Amino acid sequence: MLAPNERADFALVQGIAIGDLVASGSLEYVQSGGVTSGSEITVGGTEVVSGGGTARGDFVLPGGKIDIKSGGIAYSTSVESGFEIVEAGAAASNSIIGYGAYAVIQDGGSDKFARIWNGGVERVESGGAVLFATVSRGGDLIVSSGGIVRGGLTLAGGVADIAGRVASGAVVSFVSGGGDLALEDPTAFAGVIAGLALSSQKIDLGGFVYGSAETVSWTQFQGGLSGTLTVTDGAALAHLTLTGAYATSNFVLSDDGHGGTFVADPRVADGRAVVGLAQAMALFATGTDLAIDGVASASTASAALSDHVGLALGR
Numbered sequence: 001m002l003a004p005n006e007r008a009d010f011a012l013v014q015g016i017a018i019g020d021l022v023a024s025g026s027l028e029y030v031q032s033g034g035v036t037s038g039s040e041i042t043v044g045g046t047e048v049v050s051g052g053g054t055a056r057g058d059f060v061l062p063g064g065k066i067d068i069k070s071g072g073i074a075y076s077t078s079v080e081s082g083f084e085i086v087e088a089g090a091a092a093s094n095s096i097i098g099y100g101a102y103a104v105i106q107d108g109g110s111d112k113f114a115r116i117w118n119g120g121v122e123r124v125e126s127g128g129a130v131l132f133a134t135v136s137r138g139g140d141l142i143v144s145s146g147g148i149v150r151g152g153l154t155l156a157g158g159v160a161d162i163a164g165r166v167a168s169g170a171v172v173s174f175v176s177g178g179g180d181l182a183l184e185d186p187t188a189f190a191g192v193i194a195g196l197a198l199s200s201q202k203i204d205l206g207g208f209v210y211g212s213a214e215t216v217s218w219t220q221f222q223g224g225l226s227g228t229l230t231v232t233d234g235a236a237l238a239h240l241t242l243t244g245a246y247a248t249s250n251f252v253l254s255d256d257g258h259g260g261t262f263v264a265d266p267r268v269a270d271g272r273a274v275v276g277l278a279q280a281m282a283l284f285a286t287g288t289d290l291a292i293d294g295v296a297s298a299s300t301a302s303a304a305l306s307d308h309v310g311l312a313l314g315r
Helices: 270-286 297-312
Strands: 010-013 016-018 027-030 035-037 046-049 054-056 065-068 073-075 078-080 083-086 091-093 096-098 102-105 110-112 121-124 129-136 140-143 148-156 159-162 171-174 179-183 192-194 201-205 215-220 226-233 236-243 252-255 261-264
Touching (some): 010 016, 083 091, 102 110, 148 179, 226 261
Parallel strands (some): 027 046, 035 054, 054 073, 065 083, 073 091, 078 096, 110 129, 121 140, 129 148, 140 159
Antiparallel strands (some): 215 226, 226 236, 252 261
16 A cells, blocks of 8 residues: 555555556556555556456546556546546446546446546447436537447536437436537437427438438427427438427428437427426336336436426536
Protein backbone atom coordinates (compact mmCIF):
# COMPACT_ATOMS: atom_id res chain seq x y z
CA MET A 1 0.00 0.00 0.00
CA LEU A 2 1.36 3.39 -0.99
CA ALA A 3 1.12 6.56 1.02
CA PRO A 4 -1.47 9.04 -0.26
CA ASN A 5 -0.32 10.68 -3.53
CA GLU A 6 2.87 8.60 -3.66
CA ARG A 7 3.92 8.01 -7.25
CA ALA A 8 4.01 4.40 -8.45
CA ASP A 9 6.33 3.29 -11.28
CA PHE A 10 4.91 -0.17 -10.64
CA ALA A 11 2.51 -0.92 -7.82
CA LEU A 12 0.95 -4.30 -7.17
CA VAL A 13 -2.17 -3.70 -5.11
CA GLN A 14 -3.17 -6.71 -3.03
CA GLY A 15 -4.72 -4.83 -0.12
CA ILE A 16 -6.05 -1.26 0.00
CA ALA A 17 -4.39 1.66 -1.78
CA ILE A 18 -5.67 5.18 -1.17
CA GLY A 19 -4.86 8.26 -3.21
CA ASP A 20 -2.06 6.85 -5.38
CA LEU A 21 -0.60 8.95 -8.19
CA VAL A 22 -0.01 6.91 -11.37
CA ALA A 23 1.75 8.91 -14.06
CA SER A 24 4.43 9.10 -16.76
CA GLY A 25 4.88 5.45 -17.70
CA SER A 26 3.78 4.13 -14.32
CA LEU A 27 1.54 1.08 -13.85
CA GLU A 28 -0.77 0.23 -10.97
CA TYR A 29 -1.98 -3.38 -11.06
CA VAL A 30 -4.95 -4.22 -8.85
CA GLN A 31 -4.98 -7.95 -8.08
CA SER A 32 -7.80 -10.15 -6.78
CA GLY A 33 -8.79 -8.81 -3.38
CA GLY A 34 -7.04 -5.49 -4.00
CA VAL A 35 -8.91 -2.19 -3.73
CA THR A 36 -7.93 1.28 -4.87
CA SER A 37 -9.68 4.41 -3.67
CA GLY A 38 -9.18 7.87 -5.14
CA SER A 39 -6.16 7.03 -7.28
CA GLU A 40 -5.13 9.67 -9.83
CA ILE A 41 -4.10 8.22 -13.19
CA THR A 42 -2.64 10.93 -15.36
CA VAL A 43 -0.50 11.43 -18.48
CA GLY A 44 1.31 8.21 -19.37
CA GLY A 45 -0.06 6.30 -16.39
CA THR A 46 -2.17 3.11 -16.49
CA GLU A 47 -4.25 1.35 -13.88
CA VAL A 48 -5.17 -2.28 -14.57
CA VAL A 49 -7.99 -3.79 -12.53
CA SER A 50 -7.72 -7.57 -12.81
CA GLY A 51 -10.18 -10.33 -11.89
CA GLY A 52 -11.39 -9.88 -8.32
CA GLY A 53 -9.87 -6.39 -8.10
CA THR A 54 -11.88 -3.26 -7.36
CA ALA A 55 -11.36 0.42 -8.15
CA ARG A 56 -13.48 2.96 -6.25
CA GLY A 57 -13.67 6.65 -7.03
CA ASP A 58 -10.50 6.82 -9.10
CA PHE A 59 -9.69 9.81 -11.34
CA VAL A 60 -8.49 9.24 -14.89
CA LEU A 61 -7.02 12.58 -15.94
CA PRO A 62 -5.64 13.76 -19.33
CA GLY A 63 -3.40 11.10 -20.86
CA GLY A 64 -4.25 8.46 -18.25
CA LYS A 65 -5.91 5.07 -18.77
CA ILE A 66 -7.86 2.56 -16.69
CA ASP A 67 -8.19 -0.97 -18.06
CA ILE A 68 -10.78 -3.17 -16.33
CA LYS A 69 -10.21 -6.83 -17.11
CA SER A 70 -12.44 -9.90 -16.78
CA GLY A 71 -13.77 -10.19 -13.24
CA GLY A 72 -12.64 -6.68 -12.32
CA ILE A 73 -15.00 -3.87 -11.41
CA ALA A 74 -14.71 -0.09 -11.22
CA TYR A 75 -17.14 2.08 -9.27
CA SER A 76 -17.61 5.83 -9.69
CA THR A 77 -14.60 6.42 -11.93
CA SER A 78 -14.27 10.03 -13.12
CA VAL A 79 -12.71 10.08 -16.58
CA GLU A 80 -11.63 13.56 -17.74
CA SER A 81 -9.77 13.58 -21.07
CA GLY A 82 -8.55 10.09 -20.21
CA PHE A 83 -9.37 6.61 -21.47
CA GLU A 84 -11.44 3.78 -19.95
CA ILE A 85 -11.58 0.21 -21.28
CA VAL A 86 -14.09 -2.33 -19.96
CA GLU A 87 -13.07 -5.74 -21.28
CA ALA A 88 -15.03 -8.98 -21.61
CA GLY A 89 -16.36 -10.13 -18.24
CA ALA A 90 -15.57 -6.77 -16.60
CA ALA A 91 -18.01 -4.19 -15.25
CA ALA A 92 -18.08 -0.46 -14.64
CA SER A 93 -20.69 1.37 -12.60
CA ASN A 94 -21.46 5.07 -12.13
CA SER A 95 -18.63 6.25 -14.37
CA ILE A 96 -18.50 9.93 -15.34
CA ILE A 97 -17.18 10.42 -18.87
CA GLY A 98 -16.46 14.02 -19.84
CA TYR A 99 -14.04 16.71 -21.02
CA GLY A 100 -12.90 14.79 -24.08
CA ALA A 101 -12.71 11.41 -22.34
CA TYR A 102 -13.25 8.20 -24.29
CA ALA A 103 -14.63 4.94 -22.91
CA VAL A 104 -14.91 1.60 -24.72
CA ILE A 105 -17.16 -1.25 -23.60
CA GLN A 106 -15.83 -4.35 -25.31
CA ASP A 107 -17.51 -7.65 -26.19
CA GLY A 108 -18.81 -9.12 -22.93
CA GLY A 109 -18.21 -5.96 -20.88
CA SER A 110 -20.91 -3.82 -19.28
CA ASP A 111 -21.34 -0.29 -17.97
CA LYS A 112 -24.19 0.67 -15.66
CA PHE A 113 -25.41 4.14 -14.61
CA ALA A 114 -22.76 6.00 -16.62
CA ARG A 115 -23.01 9.76 -17.09
CA ILE A 116 -21.64 10.93 -20.43
CA TRP A 117 -21.36 14.67 -20.89
CA ASN A 118 -19.38 17.73 -22.00
CA GLY A 119 -17.25 16.23 -24.77
CA GLY A 120 -17.21 12.69 -23.39
CA VAL A 121 -17.74 9.69 -25.69
CA GLU A 122 -18.63 6.13 -24.78
CA ARG A 123 -18.53 3.43 -27.45
CA VAL A 124 -20.26 0.10 -26.89
CA GLU A 125 -18.78 -2.51 -29.19
CA SER A 126 -20.46 -5.65 -30.50
CA GLY A 127 -21.33 -7.86 -27.54
CA GLY A 128 -21.01 -5.00 -25.04
CA ALA A 129 -23.88 -3.64 -22.94
CA VAL A 130 -24.82 -0.29 -21.44
CA LEU A 131 -27.52 -0.01 -18.77
CA PHE A 132 -29.31 3.07 -17.45
CA ALA A 133 -26.85 5.59 -18.90
CA THR A 134 -27.49 9.35 -18.93
CA VAL A 135 -26.23 11.36 -21.90
CA SER A 136 -26.16 15.06 -21.11
CA ARG A 137 -25.37 18.08 -23.27
CA GLY A 138 -22.13 17.59 -25.20
CA GLY A 139 -22.02 13.85 -24.54
CA ASP A 140 -22.12 11.09 -27.14
CA LEU A 141 -23.09 7.44 -26.67
CA ILE A 142 -22.25 5.20 -29.64
CA VAL A 143 -23.69 1.69 -29.66
CA SER A 144 -22.16 -0.34 -32.46
CA SER A 145 -23.97 -3.09 -34.36
CA GLY A 146 -24.15 -6.05 -31.99
CA GLY A 147 -24.06 -3.83 -28.89
CA ILE A 148 -27.11 -3.46 -26.68
CA VAL A 149 -28.91 -0.93 -24.48
CA ARG A 150 -30.66 -2.56 -21.53
CA GLY A 151 -32.89 -1.22 -18.78
CA GLY A 152 -33.03 2.41 -19.77
CA LEU A 153 -31.34 5.45 -21.28
CA THR A 154 -31.83 9.12 -20.41
CA LEU A 155 -31.19 11.86 -22.97
CA ALA A 156 -30.65 15.26 -21.38
CA GLY A 157 -29.23 17.18 -24.32
CA GLY A 158 -26.74 14.63 -25.60
CA VAL A 159 -26.67 12.22 -28.55
CA ALA A 160 -27.22 8.47 -28.54
CA ASP A 161 -26.20 6.93 -31.87
CA ILE A 162 -27.47 3.36 -31.81
CA ALA A 163 -26.64 0.87 -34.55
CA GLY A 164 -27.18 -2.05 -32.17
CA ARG A 165 -30.26 -3.13 -30.24
CA VAL A 166 -32.44 -1.50 -27.60
CA ALA A 167 -33.79 -4.38 -25.53
CA SER A 168 -37.46 -5.10 -24.97
CA GLY A 169 -38.70 -3.19 -21.93
CA ALA A 170 -35.91 -0.60 -22.03
CA VAL A 171 -37.16 2.98 -21.64
CA VAL A 172 -35.43 5.81 -23.50
CA SER A 173 -36.43 9.01 -21.72
CA PHE A 174 -36.07 12.53 -23.07
CA VAL A 175 -35.77 15.09 -20.29
CA SER A 176 -35.35 18.87 -20.37
CA GLY A 177 -32.40 20.06 -22.44
CA GLY A 178 -33.20 18.32 -25.72
CA GLY A 179 -31.42 15.30 -27.13
CA ASP A 180 -30.97 13.23 -30.27
CA LEU A 181 -31.89 9.54 -30.39
CA ALA A 182 -30.28 8.28 -33.62
CA LEU A 183 -31.53 4.84 -34.63
CA GLU A 184 -29.38 3.47 -37.42
CA ASP A 185 -31.56 0.34 -37.51
CA PRO A 186 -35.05 1.23 -36.25
CA THR A 187 -36.16 -2.41 -36.56
CA ALA A 188 -33.72 -3.27 -33.73
CA PHE A 189 -35.49 -0.89 -31.34
CA ALA A 190 -37.73 -2.96 -29.03
CA GLY A 191 -37.97 -0.44 -26.20
CA VAL A 192 -40.24 2.47 -25.31
CA ILE A 193 -39.65 6.20 -25.82
CA ALA A 194 -40.85 8.60 -23.11
CA GLY A 195 -40.94 12.38 -22.73
CA LEU A 196 -40.82 13.50 -26.39
CA ALA A 197 -42.27 16.98 -25.99
CA LEU A 198 -39.85 19.68 -27.21
CA SER A 199 -38.63 20.75 -30.64
CA SER A 200 -35.05 20.17 -29.44
CA GLN A 201 -35.81 16.50 -28.75
CA LYS A 202 -35.46 14.43 -31.91
CA ILE A 203 -35.62 10.85 -33.12
CA ASP A 204 -33.19 10.40 -36.02
CA LEU A 205 -34.05 7.51 -38.34
CA GLY A 206 -31.09 6.18 -40.30
CA GLY A 207 -31.82 4.89 -43.79
CA PHE A 208 -34.99 7.01 -44.08
CA VAL A 209 -34.14 9.54 -46.78
CA TYR A 210 -36.14 12.70 -46.13
CA GLY A 211 -38.55 13.54 -48.95
CA SER A 212 -42.14 13.73 -50.07
CA ALA A 213 -42.47 9.93 -50.21
CA GLU A 214 -42.16 9.65 -46.44
CA THR A 215 -45.25 9.36 -44.26
CA VAL A 216 -45.81 9.53 -40.51
CA SER A 217 -48.79 8.34 -38.48
CA TRP A 218 -49.79 7.82 -34.87
CA THR A 219 -52.02 5.12 -33.35
CA GLN A 220 -53.14 5.76 -29.77
CA PHE A 221 -53.57 2.67 -27.60
CA GLN A 222 -56.75 2.17 -25.62
CA GLY A 223 -56.51 4.03 -22.32
CA GLY A 224 -54.41 6.83 -23.81
CA LEU A 225 -51.17 5.97 -21.99
CA SER A 226 -49.10 5.12 -25.06
CA GLY A 227 -49.22 4.39 -28.77
CA THR A 228 -47.28 3.56 -31.92
CA LEU A 229 -45.45 6.06 -34.11
CA THR A 230 -45.09 4.73 -37.66
CA VAL A 231 -42.78 6.21 -40.29
CA THR A 232 -42.56 4.83 -43.82
CA ASP A 233 -40.13 5.57 -46.63
CA GLY A 234 -40.77 3.24 -49.52
CA ALA A 235 -39.88 -0.24 -48.26
CA ALA A 236 -38.39 1.14 -45.04
CA LEU A 237 -40.76 0.94 -42.08
CA ALA A 238 -40.31 2.01 -38.44
CA HIS A 239 -42.75 1.22 -35.63
CA LEU A 240 -41.83 2.95 -32.36
CA THR A 241 -43.75 2.81 -29.07
CA LEU A 242 -44.07 6.15 -27.25
CA THR A 243 -45.67 6.87 -23.89
CA GLY A 244 -48.13 9.75 -23.76
CA ALA A 245 -51.03 11.11 -25.80
CA TYR A 246 -50.26 12.35 -29.32
CA ALA A 247 -51.91 12.77 -32.73
CA THR A 248 -50.47 12.30 -36.22
CA SER A 249 -50.54 16.06 -36.75
CA ASN A 250 -48.12 16.53 -33.83
CA PHE A 251 -45.17 14.99 -35.63
CA VAL A 252 -42.91 16.83 -38.08
CA LEU A 253 -40.33 15.20 -40.36
CA SER A 254 -37.17 17.01 -41.47
CA ASP A 255 -33.79 16.34 -43.08
CA ASP A 256 -31.10 15.33 -40.57
CA GLY A 257 -28.36 16.50 -42.94
CA HIS A 258 -26.65 13.13 -43.37
CA GLY A 259 -29.08 10.91 -45.24
CA GLY A 260 -31.66 10.30 -42.54
CA THR A 261 -34.84 11.84 -41.17
CA PHE A 262 -35.54 13.71 -37.96
CA VAL A 263 -38.89 13.09 -36.24
CA ALA A 264 -39.93 15.68 -33.67
CA ASP A 265 -42.97 16.95 -31.84
CA PRO A 266 -42.48 20.74 -31.93
CA ARG A 267 -45.32 21.59 -29.59
CA VAL A 268 -44.19 23.26 -26.35
CA ALA A 269 -47.13 23.56 -23.99
CA ASP A 270 -47.79 23.08 -20.29
CA GLY A 271 -50.69 20.83 -21.21
CA ARG A 272 -48.30 18.25 -22.66
CA ALA A 273 -46.36 18.14 -19.41
CA VAL A 274 -49.59 17.56 -17.50
CA VAL A 275 -50.53 14.71 -19.84
CA GLY A 276 -47.07 13.19 -19.38
CA LEU A 277 -47.32 13.56 -15.61
CA ALA A 278 -50.71 11.86 -15.53
CA GLN A 279 -49.41 9.06 -17.72
CA ALA A 280 -46.37 8.49 -15.52
CA MET A 281 -48.57 8.46 -12.40
CA ALA A 282 -50.78 5.83 -14.01
CA LEU A 283 -47.77 3.64 -14.78
CA PHE A 284 -46.55 4.03 -11.21
CA ALA A 285 -49.96 3.02 -9.86
CA THR A 286 -50.38 -0.06 -12.04
CA GLY A 287 -46.75 -1.18 -12.15
CA THR A 288 -47.56 -3.66 -14.90
CA ASP A 289 -46.44 -2.27 -18.22
CA LEU A 290 -42.72 -1.74 -18.01
CA ALA A 291 -40.93 -4.69 -16.43
CA ILE A 292 -37.27 -4.46 -17.38
CA ASP A 293 -34.86 -7.42 -17.23
CA GLY A 294 -35.92 -8.32 -13.72
CA VAL A 295 -36.02 -4.72 -12.48
CA ALA A 296 -39.33 -3.89 -10.83
CA SER A 297 -41.61 -2.01 -13.20
CA ALA A 298 -42.72 0.26 -10.37
CA SER A 299 -39.13 1.52 -10.12
CA THR A 300 -39.13 2.35 -13.82
CA ALA A 301 -42.44 4.14 -13.50
CA SER A 302 -41.10 6.03 -10.49
CA ALA A 303 -38.18 7.29 -12.58
CA ALA A 304 -40.58 8.27 -15.37
CA LEU A 305 -42.74 10.08 -12.82
CA SER A 306 -39.73 12.05 -11.61
CA ASP A 307 -38.86 13.06 -15.19
CA HIS A 308 -42.39 14.24 -15.93
CA VAL A 309 -42.62 16.16 -12.67
CA GLY A 310 -39.49 18.01 -13.76
CA LEU A 311 -41.05 18.74 -17.15
CA ALA A 312 -44.26 19.99 -15.55
CA LEU A 313 -42.26 22.33 -13.31
CA GLY A 314 -40.13 23.55 -16.21
CA ARG A 315 -36.91 21.90 -15.03
